[in-house]
Amino acid sequence: MEEEKILENITKSITEKLKVPIILTYVCVLVIHNWDILFYLFFESSTASSKIKYVKDNYSELYYERIFDCLIIAVILIVLFTILNTTINFCLKWFYRKDKEISSQIESYEQVSFLREQLSKSLEEIKKLKSEVESLNNINESLKSKNLDINVDEISRKDFNSILLYISSQPNKDKLLFSFKEFINAFKKGGDVEREELYKSATYEHEMKLLVDYFARTNFLKIDYRFNNITKKNGYLIDLSKSIKDILLMDI
Template sequence: MKDISDEIKNSLDNHKINLSNRLKIPVITTYCCVLTLFNWDIILYLIYNKAEILQRIIFVKEKFNNIYIRVGVPLLLAILYTALFPIIQIGINYCLSYFKNHNTNLIRKEELENAKHQFQIQQTITGTQTLQQLSNQIDSLAINNQKLLDENKEIINNNKELLEQVKNLKNNLSQMEINYIDASSTKENSIIIPNIIQKEIENTANKLWENYEELDDKTKSVFIEILKIAQMTNEWFSDSTIETKTIFPENTGLALTPFENLKLLESSYDPDIKVEYYKPTKLGKETFNYIINNYNIN
């Protein structure tokens, strides 16, 4: 008997759980509510009428015989409500969020205005105190400055004669320096300037000879001919003159490049006869003489 009682109890509990789970489904819950509201007259009649149950059933069947409307319409309404409820809920949430955001903005605006007002009050108070402090400091500095001015005037008056003496001594010293420079400038320039020019000639000759070493043998032979021609004349000579004195005239352009890069030859082009002319510069003339006298040129 106890086992049977436990089985019945377990069965009832399972049915309660299943019924509770089904009632949790939105469609079923909505349908039950709509069905009750839609058939309120039948429910009230069955509850409050005191006739026999059989008579009440017969009356309901005869009076309320539109069973499809009584059952189908609540089902349709439940389905529509379940389908439209999320959309309605979104609309409601949107409206609520709009008003909530608007209210939040109003609160923030009011708080911001209050903060600005408090800041202005604090700034006014602080500014007044700061102005008073600055005023006191300015007065103190003015007094100290006046004292310093008086002391400076006294020092200037006491040292006026010394300044005049220093000025006279400085003028005398400047005149002595000018006389010394005038006396020694001619001798120093005669020694220093030639040394500087000679050093520049040597450096230029070394650079030109380094470029010469980088040329091939044919271009080197043309290079030597150009060097000899430029060393022997101060006048203009054409590239055709160079080509007639060398056996590799096609290398004339390459051989002229080092001279032009170091600005040892100035050039001039005659467009009428289409001929390029060259003339040694002053530095070029000195450099060519230095190379001829100090380098081994074959």
């Protein structure tokens, strides 16, 4: 059903388009082919009846031939014109399609050239960024090496100052400072120091415990349960950090 409707629409369209050209072409061919009769009828100075009689007498045998020949000629001309028009349209469409293809190829080439240029710029930017990253890494490594190249005595001095700062911030700072001196003197004697013995020998046991607890929290010392070479028995022995050992060498 749909195909029949499509064919019907095509037929109607062709008929409507060819109806007026055929009529006009037929009229033109009819006038040109019968110019002698028309010339006689319009320009001969005689009565109408004599003109009609003259036409019938001379052209009666060719009456239908003059009419139908013009119709055939008109149809042939319309067909030739349609073929010519279709050929011209086909050629124009072909040229138009080729022009679009060439234009699209040119646009594609321009786009490829633009993308290639952008890609080269991006690669150059990536190279620059890589070089910048490498230089930054080198700077970072140099800074790390500089930061690592610090005198150990300076670190011990800073730790010593932080201990004094902690002691001075406490309400019982005098007792803590005295306990700190006793702590240093206990380790200057040499040998292992046991925690409980340190507490018992301290003048202010409570402050000594606070100080040892602070040192343990700040990793200035650690307490290990092991065999004591002096007492010949196991106990909680105190191991000092490098900073505290350096502090022992200071003249306090």
